[in-house]
Amino acid sequence: xxxxxxxxxxxxxxxxxxxxxxxxxxxxxxxxxxxxxxxxxxxxxxxxxxxxxxxxxxxxxxxxxxxxxxxxxxxxxxxxxxxxxxxxxxxxxxxx
Amino acid sequence: xxxxxxxxxxxxxxxxxxxxxxxxxxxxxxxxxxxxxxxxxxxxxxxxxxxxxxxxxxxxxxxxxxxxxxxxxxxxxxxxxxxxxxxxxxxxxxxxxxxxxxxxxxxxxxxxxxxxxxxxxxxxxxxxxxxxxxxxxxxxxxxxxxxxxxxxxxxxxxxxxxxxxxxxxxxxxxxxxxxxxxxxxxxxxxxxxxxxxxxxxxxxxxxxxxxxxxxxxxxxxxxxxxxxxxxxxxxxxxxxxxxxxxxxxxxxxxxxxxxxxxxxxxxxxxxxxxxxxxxxxxxxxxxxxxxxxxxxxxxxxxxxxxxxxxxxxxxxxxxxxxxxxxxxxxxxxxxxxxxxxxxxxxxxxxxxxxxxxxxxxxxxxxxxxxxxxxxxxxxxxxxxxxxxxxxxxxxxxxxxxxxxxxxxxxxxxxxxxxxxxxxxxxxxxxxxxxxxxxxxxxxxxxxxxxxxxxxxxxxxxxxxxxxxxxxxxxxxxxxxxxxxxxxxxxxxxxxxxxxxxx
Numbered sequence: 223x224x225x226x227x228x229x230x231x232x233x234x235x236x237x238x239x240x241x242x243x244x245x246x247x248x249x250x251x252x253x254x255x256x257x258x259x260x261x262x263x264x265x266x267x268x269x270x271x272x273x274x275x276x277x278x279x280x281x282x283x284x285x286x287x288x289x290x291x292x293x294x295x296x297x298x299x300x301x302x303x304x305x306x307x308x309x310x311x312x313x314x315x316x317x318x
Numbered sequence: 319x320x321x322x323x324x325x326x327x328x329x330x331x332x333x334x335x336x337x338x339x340x341x342x343x344x345x346x347x348x349x350x351x352x353x354x355x356x357x358x359x360x361x362x363x364x365x366x367x368x369x370x371x372x373x374x375x376x377x378x379x380x381x382x383x384x385x386x387x388x389x390x391x392x393x394x395x396x397x398x399x400x401x402x403x404x405x406x407x408x409x410x411x412x413x414x415x416x417x418x419x420x421x422x423x424x425x426x427x428x429x430x431x432x433x434x435x436x437x438x439x440x441x442x443x444x445x446x447x448x449x450x451x452x453x454x455x456x457x458x459x460x461x462x463x464x465x466x467x468x469x470x471x472x473x474x475x476x477x478x479x480x481x482x483x484x485x486x487x488x489x490x491x492x493x494x495x496x497x498x499x500x501x502x503x504x505x506x507x508x509x510x511x512x513x514x515x516x517x518x519x520x521x522x523x524x525x526x527x528x529x530x531x532x533x534x535x536x537x538x539x540x541x542x543x544x545x546x547x548x549x550x551x552x553x554x555x556x557x558x559x560x561x562x563x564x565x566x567x568x569x570x571x572x573x574x575x576x577x578x579x580x581x582x583x584x585x586x587x588x589x590x591x592x593x594x595x596x597x598x599x600x601x602x603x604x605x606x607x608x609x610x611x612x613x614x615x616x617x618x619x620x621x622x623x624x625x626x627x628x629x630x631x632x633x634x635x636x637x638x639x640x641x642x643x644x645x646x647x648x649x650x651x652x653x654x655x656x657x658x659x660x661x662x663x664x665x666x667x668x669x670x671x672x673x674x675x676x677x678x679x680x681x682x683x684x685x686x687x688x689x690x691x692x693x694x695x696x697x698x699x700x701x702x703x704x705x706x707x708x709x710x711x712x713x714x715x716x717x718x719x720x721x722x723x724x725x726x727x728x729x730x731x732x733x734x735x736x737x738x739x740x741x742x743x744x745x746x747x748x749x750x751x752x753x754x755x756x757x758x759x760x761x762x763x764x765x766x767x768x769x770x771x772x773x774x775x776x777x778x779x780x781x782x783x784x785x786x787x788x789x790x791x792x793x794x795x796x797x798x799x800x801x802x803x804x805x806x807x808x809x810x811x812x813x814x815x816x817x818x819x820x
Contacts, residue, residue, distance in 0.1 A: 247492060250485055263488055270492060274499055281503060290451050290502075294495065297458045301488055304462055308469050308484055312477040 232280060239273035242266070256312075260305050267298045323371045324378060327393050327446055330364055330403075331439065333357055338435035342428075350431035354414055357435060361442075362407045369400045377817065379448060379511070392509060394448040397814040401654060402445050402577050405661060408796070409569055410438055412665075412789055430470065437463035444574060448510045450498040450586075457494065460574070461487050461542075483545070490542025497535040501586075510586055517588050525595045532587045532596070536579070543575030569665060572635065576657065580642060580650075584818045593645055602643030609636030610741035614748040621683045623674065626752065627667045630708065633745060634660045640741065641723060649726035650815035655719035655808065662797040663704035663716070669789050670701050683755070700790040703797055705756065708749050713801055718808045 246266035250259050271294055278287045337357040341350045372378060377396035414434065440460030447453050465487075469480040502508055504527070505516045517528060583592045593599040613629040613636070620626055634656060641653035707716040720742070727738055800807055 243492070243496070247489055250489060256481060259485055263485070266492055267488075270496060277499075277503055287502075293451070293455060297455070300458070300462055301491070304465050305481075305484055305488070308465060308477065308481050311469050312481055315477050 235276065236273075239269055239276065242269040243273065256309055260302070260309070263305070264298075264302060267301070271295055271298065323368065323375070326364060326368055327378065327395050330361060330368070331442055331446060333360060333364075334435045334439040334442065338432045338439065341432040341435060345428060347427060347431075350428075351414075351418055354431045354435055355411075358407060358411045358414055358438070361438075362404070362411065365400060365403045365407060368395065369397075369404065372397055372400055373813070392448045392452075393446045394511065395446060397810070397817045398580070399445050401811070401814050402573065403442065405657065406441055406445065406570065406573060407438075409573075409661065409665075410441075412792060415792075416789060430467075433463050433466050433470075437467065441570065441574065445577065450501060450508050450510060450513070452508075453510075454491075454495055454498055457542075458491065461491065486545045487542050490538040490540070493534050493538030493541060497531045497538065500531050514585055514588060517586070518590065525591055528587060528591050529596045532582065532592055532598075535582050535587075539575055539578050539582070543571045543578070569661065572660070573657070576638060576642075580653075580818070583642070583645075589645060599643040599645055602639050606636040606638075606640035606643060607741050609633065609639070611744050614741075614744045617748050617752055623671045623683055626683075627664070627671050630667065631660065631664050634664060636741065637719075637723070637745075641726070644726050646726050647812065647815045647819050648722045650818055651808070651812040652719045652722035652726060654811035654814055655715040655722060658715045658800060658807070658811075659707060659719060662793060662800060663707040666700050666704040666790060666793045666797065669793070670697065670704070673697065673787075673790075697787070697790065700794050703794060705753060707797065713797070715800055715804065715807065718804050722808070722812075 243266050246262045246269070250262050250266075253259050253262060271291060274291055274294070278291070334357055337353050341353055344350050344353070368378075372395065377394065379392070379394040417430070417434070437460060440456050440458075440463060443456030444453060444460060447456060465480055465484055468476050468483070501513060505513050507513060507516070520528065583589065583598075610633050613632045617626060617629050617633075620629070638653050638656045638660070641649040641656065643649075703713060707713045723738060723742075727735060
């Protein structure tokens, strides 16, 4: 009984993670505001990283995968910083 | 001797990384330019030496350790990879020479060459690596430096394009990451060769999952590398944006996109799933046909040279997609030759149009009047060379690629027949018509020579003009070399195609 509940929960979690990634990803093209786009992008990226972590824990993959997750996380931070700096640059250019 | 060759690809990767660090320490632009130029020339020599060795000994592949992520864990260097490496380094060299004059429009000049070299490191990493996670990391390194390079320009439009490209690029990255992660979870390995072996032994029930992963990967590639065309037409009237940085990076983008498409079909997911189960060959062929036929039709209507050149590029891309879709040795050899044509004649036409836009603030077809002028002999030659290479006259790779394309008919069946006849007829007829239109404009242009000289007298952009002309010189020599050694070039591309099919 308990195992069945855990299994169902896992399926729901799988579904929720994927839904968050896909919905936020496609919403990027629908939203006009750049700041909102950045927010949706961060949600999508971070939920993908969480999903990857979740898969690693449930499938009991090699511990080396954590180095990959860390790299992806660092690249996410870099992406975010780059996006924000491009936005700032755009705003600065528009003011000039 | 061969042992020595095995460590050379690491040098190919590490040299631009180390020299980029060196560039951060020097404040003088001249010194940084010298370091960057020496690095690119050294890399070209190294890759030529490696290409000769690969031709003699076959492909090189090496694995250092069992870790799933490391900058220098494993690589695979065949004729296919080295072909792309050489093309990439050539474009990089050309763009570097141009930046010598373009750099004054930059905000952070000190870090420009460092970024340029890290961009080169990322690109070489993408072409050399044989590990899925390394591939992702190199893609990200390339993207960050690309964003930084285009945002640093001191104008609003480049920042606007950078932010649009950024969103598409990151969406593409998420798609690619998702697909690669699922591949790792399915096969428990990050080595591309092992994944390919395991994919070949997968049962038919799992084909659907792999097909979905392939589709997600291809969506990522298209979102990341092929969306530049969406912005290209928005900026066609902007003088500042039509600079060499955009042109070369756009060309590099298409190269890397095509490389990843070929890599994913023939080295990761396999022809059995992609062409056999998914019939993706039909999708590629139909897409290519539509691109060729539709943009050939668009060529008739426009009188804007920049649009004409953009359409010619898309037509070329369409032919490359058709040839990848046909998936036999001849068609792949033809695809490589189309890529070379893309580099030589299309880049030459782009530089020609950039020259017109820079000097006359217009890319109207009437300005072709300058082509007939004896003072601009290099401009005239480059333009005629590039446009004639588009026809079936044996100039550049324009003849040999169509010859291989026709030869692929024998192996491709009905699909090859249809994808050959429809776009080819359209293309030959319409390119012929466009050439006729050009000649007509050159002879009877409304701008007579007096007005032309007035226009030339008003220009005061000597240094930039020089570099346009130098770039055209380099490309012209490159195209003449390709024409003279067309037999060897065709043999090389056939050998590269054979290495993929094996």
